């Protein structure tokens with residue numbers, strides 16, 4: 001699962017931009033490299049600027065090097081059986097200002113630290129569904145990547161230094177799901193990569209990797225053979241707002257205080273961990289911002305009595321086979337002497353109707 005980027009105050013402006021763009025968008029084709037398709041889209045009230053999308057997917061390995069128009073923003077080289085990709089194949093007019101590059105569904109075995117060095121303005125790179133086995137240090141050093149998809153490759157070890165960049169400006173969203181990753185390596189002297197969203201689901205990690213000091217907000221470790229969450233696992237990840245630890249068929253235990261530094265965590269997904277049978281109250285210590293707890297189809301059938309006390313921001317709990325509970329404030333008018341009595345209770349239901357919260361708490 002991926003999170004949407006925070007939008008916030010710019011939304012209004014974006015809406016206006018969207019209206020202007022959409023009302024005057026015009027798509028035309030123009031002459032293009034053999035086998036490819038070049039679509040020009042003009043934007044703005046007076047078609048004041050245009051961007052070209054070059055689609056060279058499903059052409060074949062002979063497609064590279066492909067020359068592209070100067071105003072190309074998106075180049076699609078997916079599904080071409082490419083085995084080799086290097087800087088001389090990714091340079092020339094148009095490449096310096098390329099924003100999106102799609103190299104997915106090829107057979108690329110390796111990249112080097114210079115492969116993408118000419119793509120100074122690249123923001124999005126899709127390398128998913130290739131045969132990459134290693135990532136050299138600073139593989140993406142010269143670009144300004146915000147989105148990097150490396151899912152469904154053959155990566156076994158990943159050195160975090162692969163993701164440091166010259167500018168360190170943009171926060172990156174990196175997808176490493178469905179590889180063969182057994183370890184994440186850190187070198188103590190290298191600068192921290194600026195990653196805000198990291199997806200590591202569907203790998204071979206046996207323990208939570210050391211990600212300390214990386215400014216993560218979203219972390220997904222679903223479907224890894226981890227069987228214990230240890231107390232130190234999330235130290236130095238204070239900025240996390242969304243943590244997903246679901247579909248772990250071996251997970252049996254979460255140590256007390258494991259989440260104690262995660263004071264900004266809003267969503268915790270522990271669903272489909274059927275071997276996880278119980279959680280102690282101390283597991284929830286520190287989760288003062290937690291709003292959503294997902295225990296759907298886990299082995300946990302009840303929570304300790306005073307759990308809600310540790311979760312002052314809790315809004316909803318999902319557990320069992322599709323039982324949803326919402327926290328509701330009950331006000332009672334009967335105790336006039338003490339004014340109104342406010343009591344927070346969980347109101348639960350499944351598809352057949354109301355369920356007693358007593359069963360979960």
Ligand SMILES: *[C@@H]1O[C@H](CO)[C@@H](O)[C@H](O)[C@H]1NC(C)=O
Nearest residue numbers: 064083084085086087088089
């Ligand atoms: C890049 O790859 C092409 C095609 O395999 C090769 O001809 C060329 O020499 C390579 N260039 C560099 C700089 O390695």
Ligand SMILES: *[C@@H]1O[C@H](CO)[C@@H](O)[C@H](O)[C@H]1NC(C)=O
Nearest residue numbers: 057078102103104105124126
């Ligand atoms: C890249 O191309 C593949 C195959 O056409 C497509 O599924 C994928 O969504 C594309 N990636 C991006 C980032 O547009």
